[in-house]
Structure formats: C-alpha cells, structure tokens
Amino acid sequence: MSNGKVWFITGSSRGFGRVWAEAALERGDKVVATARNPAVLQPLVDTYGRSVLPLALDVTDRAAAFEAVAKGREAFGRLDVVLNNAGYGQLGAVEELGEAEVRAQIETNLFGALWVTQAALPILRAQKSGHILAVSSIGGVATFPTAGMYHASKWGLEGLMDALSQEVAGFGIKVTLIEPGGYATNFADPSSIRASAPIAAYAPIKEQVFAAFASESLGDPQATSEAIFKVVDAAEPPLRLLLGATAVPMVRAAYEQRLATWDAWASVSAAAQGTRTDLRLPETFW
Numbered sequence: 001m002s003n004g005k006v007w008f009i010t011g012s013s014r015g016f017g018r019v020w021a022e023a024a025l026e027r028g029d030k031v032v033a034t035a036r037n038p039a040v041l042q043p044l045v046d047t048y049g050r051s052v053l054p055l056a057l058d059v060t061d062r063a064a065a066f067e068a069v070a071k072g073r074e075a076f077g078r079l080d081v082v083l084n085n086a087g088y089g090q091l092g093a094v095e096e097l098g099e100a101e102v103r104a105q106i107e108t109n110l111f112g113a114l115w116v117t118q119a120a121l122p123i124l125r126a127q128k129s130g131h132i133l134a135v136s137s138i139g140g141v142a143t144f145p146t147a148g149m150y151h152a153s154k155w156g157l158e159g160l161m162d163a164l165s166q167e168v169a170g171f172g173i174k175v176t177l178i179e180p181g182g183y184a185t186n187f188a189d190p191s192s193i194r195a196s197a198p199i200a201a202y203a204p205i206k207e208q209v210f211a212a213f214a215s216e217s218l219g220d221p222q223a224t225s226e227a228i229f230k231v232v233d234a235a236e237p238p239l240r241l242l243l244g245a246t247a248v249p250m251v252r253a254a255y256e257q258r259l260a261t262w263d264a265w266a267s268v269s270a271a272a273q274g275t276r277t278d279l280r281l282p283e284t285f286w
Contacts, residue, residue: 005232006076008032008069010059010116011086013040015185015192016135016221020083023225025051032072032079034059034086059086059112060104069119078127081232082120084113084134089150092196093205097149101196109153114160121168128172131232134161136177138247142254145205165239176237178228179251181244184218219244 007024011017012033021033025048033041034057041054053075057068073079090097090105113134124130139147140154158177165175185192198206224243231237242248262269 005029005080006032006078007081007083008072008079008120009083009085010034010057010112013037016180016224017085019221020225020228027229030076032075034068059116060107062115065115066119069116069123073123079120079123080130082116082130082132084116084132086112087135089147089193090196091147091193092149093146093199093202094148096196096199096202098196101194102149105149105153106156110156110160113157117164124173125171131174131176131237132164133176133178133232136179138179138181138242138250140177140179141251145209146202162239174237175239176231177240179240179242179247180219180224181242181247181250182213182216182218183221183244185221216246
C-alpha cells in the first residue's frame with residue numbers, strides 16, 4: 001500500500017519520469033511533476049486533477065529548484081519521495097567533447113540532482129522521513145567507449161548519493177540509486193541524447209559499440225513501475241537497484257574484472273603504504 005505518498009519528480013515530460021509520475025498518480029499518490037515546458041504535463045492534470053501539481057523547472061537553475069521544491073511542499077503539506085530523474089546522454093569520444101557540451105552534461109545530470117536534493121533535505125529532516133531517489137544508469141557502474149562524459153556525470157552522481165545516504169540515515173531519510181540498463185525510452189530524441197562533432201579516427205570504435213548493442217533487446221519502461229514502488233514502499237530500501245534482466249550480469253562481470261585486477265596488483269598497493277606508523281589526520285581536520 002502506498003499510504004498516499006507525495007512525490008516530487010524532475011523530468012516528468014517523457015521517459016521514466018513520465019511513466020513513474022503516471023503510475024504514482026494511478027495508484028492514488030500525489031505528484032509534483034516538473035518539466036522545462038509544463039504544457040506537456042497538461043494531460044496529467046486533465047486526468048488526475050488536483051492530485052498533480054505541474055511546475056516549470058530547469059534543474060540547472062539552483063534558485064528555481066529551491067522554489068519548485070518549496071511550492072511542492074506548500075501544495076501538498078509534505079514530501080515523501082524526491083525523484084531526481086531529469087537528465088540526458090552526451091555521446092562522443094573524449095577527444096571529441098566540446099567544453100560547452102561537457103559543462104552542460106554535468107550541470108544537468110549531476111548539479112541538477114544536487115540542487116533539488118539540497119532544496120528537499122531541510123524539509124525531509126524536519127519531517128524525520130523521506131526517500132531521495134536518483135536515476136543513475138548501468139553507465140554509472142560500468143563503462144562503454146564514446147560515452148565517457150555521460151559516465152562521468154553518472155559516476156559523480158553515484159558517489160554523491162552514496163555519501164548522502166550515510167549522512168542522512170540518522171534523520172530517517174532513505175537514499176536509492178536507480179540504475180537502468182537499456183530501455184526503449186526517448187533515447188533518440190535530441191533532449192535525451194546529444195552527440196559531439198565526430199573525428200573520423202573514432203568511427204571504427206563507434207561502429208563496434210553500435211554493433212554490440214544493436215542486437216540487444218531493450219526493456220519496456222512501463223514494466224519498471226512496480227520495481228520503483230517496491231523500493232519506495234520498503235521499510236529498508238536498497239541503496240542501489242539495477243533495472244533490467246541484462247543489468248546484473250553486466251555489472252557483475254565489470255566488478256569481477258576490477259577485483260581480479262586489484263588482487264593481481266595487491267602487493268604493489270600494500271607496498272605503497274610505506275612503513276611509517278606515526279602519520280595521522282590533524283586534529284583540526286574538520
């Protein structure tokens with residue numbers, strides 16, 4: 001049972017954000033649905049009336065994020081689930097990336113989630129409850145060539161939210177990273193995927209990557225809602241949840257490879273410690 005949760009969802013115009021907003025409303029929850037263009041949220045209002053509050057929000061605008069979160073809290077009296085979903089993928093080999101593209105990727109995928117989270121935390125601490133979700137990716141755990149900047153944004157998000165989970169556990173606040181594998185969302189839309197100007201030398205590796213994924217069966221986004229509900233309704237939700245049948249085997253292989261490398265170089269790592277035993281953090285560290 002949902003017990004009438006109040007959700008704050010970024011990126012509600014399409015993809016997972018729209019799927020989860022509609023599913024939450026369908027089960028009787030209330031949703032603060034945000035998008036850059038709130039007009040695209042009108043169908044939700046037409047169907048669910050006052051159970052949904054549509055708001056314009058560009059998550060890269062910190063002041064706007066604080067304002068939207070405050071409006072959501074004012075409208076429904078509390079916030080139970082804060083779902084950082086807004087984001088997109090920047091494709092391109094590392095050499096191909098332009099400065100503006102790099103900054104925009106981090107501003108949206110990492111800073112956007114940070115601003116919304118910072119805005120929500122005082123409310124959740126006062127409530128002594130709440131659940132912060134951040135949509136990462138299998139690309140926040142494993143990597144693929146020509147997606148380095150996207151990976152950087154998601155790996156940054158993973159570190160941020162992992163540390164956050166430890167900081168806020170004592171306040172009754174839960175944190176979960178959602179890590180989807182390949183899904184048939186609006187990934188071909190320019191608002192979801194952008195590509196850097198190509199350098200011909202990288203064409204072969206791009207072809208290899210495309211060939212490797214072209215035959216993969218994509219997941220159905222509509223099938224993910226039940227998994228999200230199980231997480232937000234759980235008394236002890238996981239810090240990380242992979243979505244999709246191929247995600248766990250792929251991540252397991254990545255971690256097994258890392259462990260094998262660390263083990264192979266363990267003696268070098270240990271020797272790098274040195275032999276001194278008198279080195280400590282300064283008392284004024286904090």
